[in-house]
Every structure is written in C-alpha cells, then in structure tokens.
Amino acid sequence: MKREILFDFVVDKENKTIKVKRSFHAALPLVWQAWTTAEILDQWWAPHPWKAETQRMDFRQGGRWFYAMVSPDGSERHWCIMNYRTIVSEKYFTSVDAFAKDQSGEINPDFPPNNWETQFSRDNEDTLVDITLSFEKVEHLEQMIQMGFKEGFTQGLDQLDTLLNQNKK
Amino acid sequence: MRRDIFQAIADPSRRAIMLLIAVNSMTPNAIAEHFDTSRQAVSKHLRILIECDLVTQKHGGREIHYQLQIDKMKEIDEWLEQFRGTWEKRFNQLDAVLTKLKNKKS
Numbered sequence: 093m094k095r096e097i098l099f100d101f102v103v104d105k106e107n108k109t110i111k112v113k114r115s116f117h118a119a120l121p122l123v124w125q126a127w128t129t130a131e132i133l134d135q136w137w138a139p140h141p142w143k144a145e146t147q148r149m150d151f152r153q154g155g156r157w158f159y160a161m162v163s164p165d166g167s168e169r170h171w172c173i174m175n176y177r178t179i180v181s182e183k184y185f186t187s188v189d190a191f192a193k194d195q196s197g198e199i200n201p202d203f204p205p206n207n208w209e210t211q212f213s214r215d216n217e218d219t220l221v222d223i224t225l226s227f228e229k230v231e232h233l234e235q236m237i238q239m240g241f242k243e244g245f246t247q248g249l250d251q252l253d254t255l256l257n258q259n260k261k
Numbered sequence: 262m263r264r265d266i267f268q269a270i271a272d273p274s275r276r277a278i279m280l281l282i283a284v285n286s287m288t289p290n291a292i293a294e295h296f297d298t299s300r301q302a303v304s305k306h307l308r309i310l311i312e313c314d315l316v317t318q319k320h321g322g323r324e325i326h327y328q329l330q331i332d333k334m335k336e337i338d339e340w341l342e343q344f345r346g347t348w349e350k351r352f353n354q355l356d357a358v359l360t361k362l363k364n365k366k367s
Contacts, residue, residue: 097356099349099352101345101348101349103341110344112348114348114352116352116355116356116359117356117359117360118359118360118362118363122359122362122363123359125362126355126358126359126362132358132362135354135358136351136354136355136357136358137351138351139347139350139351139354140350140354
C-alpha cells in the first residue's frame, strides 16, 4: 500500500512564522543524515535546476554550513550560511540562516536572518519533519518570499522542470 | 517608512476593513460605523491600506468611496504559492535521494 505523503505549509503572518511539515518514506536516522550531512544536502537542498555546493560543513552547536546556491549555467552563486545553535541528535536542531557577501563567508547584513527549528519524529514506517521558520519582523517574511525570486527559483524554470520530469517517468 | 502588503494585512482591523469593502466600495463613514474605534483610527488604517496599494479611492460626487484592489491581494497569494512550490520541489528531491540511499544500503 502506498502511503499518503503529508505536506503542510502554513503561513502565519500574525505570529511571523511559516510552518512546514512533511513526511518521508524512510527511517529517522537516514532522514536525519540527509538533513545534516553536506554530501547529501548538496543533492537536494537547492531546487533543481539550481545546485547546492558545500564549501564547508561543521554540523555541531555553534558550527555552520557554508554553501553556495549555483545557477544552472554556473554563472551565478549565492553564498548562504546556516548557523547551528542547538542540536539534539535525531530529534531536532535549531539554526539561523544568513546570506554571505561572497566566498569569504562574511555575512551580508542587507538580508534579514530567519530562525529555524527542525524537528524529526517517527510516524510508523515514516519520518515526520516539522519545520518552524520565524522572523523578527513581518517585513522580513515578505523579503524572504521575494528572495525566492532572487535565488532564481523562477516559475518558468520550475514549470519546465516539472514537465521534463513527468516525461521521464 | 516604506509600506508593504504584509504590514497592511498584519493588523486585524485592517483585515476587517478589507473584508468589508471587498464586495462593495464604501464611504469612510459607512466603514467607521462597523467599528467601535474612532473615525480617526479608521482613517489611519485606510491611509495605510492606500499606501500599500491595497485600497483605492473613488470620487463620486461629494463622497469618497474606498475600494479593495483584488489584484494586489492575488500578488500575495502568488508569492506564497511560489515559496511553497520551492519547498515542495526540495522535498521531492529529498524523497529521491532517500530512495537512492535506501537502495544502496539494502
């Protein structure tokens, strides 16, 4: 029997949070690994045709993941940082994201940071990942959504990609 | 200060005003009748909504009517839909990676 995939996406502007919930057909340790290991993150974190390329990963409390979002033709690179705060192995981690100015890793203060809380729980054979993104100001939420465009997640490309995938299957 | 849509809809009174004028444009007096707050407070909310391009003024005779800009509301939906789409895609990619990893193990 094929189980239904759960996908919740709730934007709460009053509380300045976005809650994303998703189930995965895999055991918890594997899903945890996929979220915390650079080699695996690079394979899925950037929405295709963009690519994530890890510069340096230091998954520990106070450590950071420094990576680039690379455009399809490789000409554009957006340097991103995920600063890890609290980590409870195979349960949850909290982090604060940021954009870097360049490869140096210096934080770009023009972009507001977002707070992440990523929780993992078992749901029978599946693993449930529960993300809460919170913002200091409601304007930051808007800015982040607009940044979706900036990172090049253009609708046209997305649609083309969906079409291509459908044909493959 | 720059005004934006999210700031506009963050306030419950402004959301109530938007609901009120969604169907029919209304005069400030008619809008204020629905609220316990002062006329002044309602005017202030209307001003913010105008600055965000969510509401426009229509002059008819001696009266001003306020009208909701539905297209601007759609813009919010589009933003969110795109953002949601990014996550959806990311997760589908993770599904594929997890399947690959599971197969490698077994």
